[in-house]
Amino acid sequence: MQVDAATVRRIARLARIKVSAEEAKGLEGELSGLLDWVRQLDEVDTKNVEPMTRVVARDIPMRRDVVTDGGIADQVTANAPQADDSFFVVPKVVE
């Protein structure tokens, strides 16, 4: 599976990670190699097999829909690079 430069750029954009031109070159090779290696899974017949969506076979636990936490805005923003009055400060989003 040949991963080309355009694909690396597309994936990097999806992953929101800036990738330099030289890094992209290296990644083309690495990702191609890894994706080639995982293609051996095609040897496995999975025609009537369900994907494993739960590791332990049980129903997801339910609970009553009541508020059991909250009112800790100061804790939530405690580690923010930039916070103001229990808001996270971010670069402008809307023009």
Next chain:
Amino acid sequence: MTDLTSLTLAEARDGLRAKAFSATELTEAHLAAIEAGNAALNAYVLVTADQARAMAAEADKRLANGTARDLEGLPIGHKDLFCTKGVRTTACSKILGDFTPTYESTVGQNLWGAGAVMLGKLNNDEFAMGSSNETSAFGPVVNPWRRTGKDGEQSADKLVPGGSSGGSSAAVSGRLALAATATDTGGSIRQPAALTGTVGLKPTYGRCSRWGIVAFASSLDQAGPIAKTVRDTAMMMKAMASYDPKDSTSVDIPVPDYEAALAGGVKGLKVGVPKEYRVEGMSAEAEALWQQGIAWLKAAGATIHDISLPHTKYALPAYYIVAPAEASSNLARYDGIRYGLRVPGKDLVDTYESTRAAGFGKEVRRRILIGTYVLSAGYYDAYYLKAQKVRTLIKRDFDVAFETVDVVLTPTTPNPAFAQGEKTADPLSMYLEDIFTVTVNMAGLPGISVPAGLSKQGTPLGLQLIGRPFDEATLLRAGQAIEDAAGRFTASGDWWLGGDAAAAAEATIKPAKKAAGAKAPKKR
């Protein structure tokens, strides 16, 4: 005075209760060992000396007035993947900066609630991604074990302690902690244990709460202990395991008294030996040790059965689709907005892209990109869905096997500890380290590694036992049988405790220098 750091967790517990020494003395002995030995090993990324002393003092009060809890006064190290309230937690990544959680992980809370003393946070591969602890933002960890040449001389080559829980395995084998917490997603407890002559247990998925643990791959991650002996491991497991409603994958099954269960022996235990684990590239020593393990268990009264786990070879490629996919989702939260590093950009997207490029190391970026690719439109069915179907088949292999056997015996790793830099050029050669361990995470089963022998270069090798879901007690007693036959393996000498400039200068990658008075190494 006995060297208190050479005690096992059980011996230390018994010694405290017999008043042979105090919790304060026990903690001070370990803090001194860390002071002397951490520069050479780089096992700790943060030493919490004041907090440890306060916890030890409290423990001494409780030991005196009869309110001592199970692990009262026992000093342990805590992997820096567990959120610790008021104590910096980094996952050994630059991207978390000086993130200081305002909450404690459930597993951590269980341990402090049982009276354990936290010595500090332990080094690991960044975001738990690695098998050698060479990807940490704090620099690599060094294995206290060294190779011995044909001439009997110890080589000064730096060996890896395994990963991702390399700080945990190095601290325990280097006697800088009586035991340590760790996590395992593809082998990150068992493989480091095998490479350092320690015991490592990955419990059944859902046995220990994942709440408060920095997530890597949510369907694979599990917390577990690394300790000096099987008994110590049982003690740690009893405290760490619990039902936690805050983790929706936590299973509400009572926690057995694992230590009491050790006495059971293995008479009549049915041990399965899967032929598919005999792989190309596996060392002759691992193969020989496997045969030795079979003989030991047989001599202890177990019966041996050849079994087949036909989809074994597909576990590793399936893992390297599923784990990176889940990681790409879990690590999307590190965007420079709510915590950690922020690299300001010209707009929001630029801020995200610059922050993540600067904050994540090479291996983490590689895995996020693979994960993003296999989940992207047009590829999801061919890769992720396919891998999840193969996963069902891997689990089914074990379900069938467990109809005829009680435990499965395999080597833990194909080879003993390798040298730093030996496998970093080709990611795939590093991934192959996990070939015997990933199947267990993919199937959600419990697995333990018990030290069982030494390579001809004098470095440790481990044997792995895999069990039925929630049957950690059987794994522990089978592990005890192996330990009884194999004996204990302790790193000879104490070259790392020299703690001098010579040891530090040898390092090609210097461990971070400590500023005067500061205890936390800076990240690179």
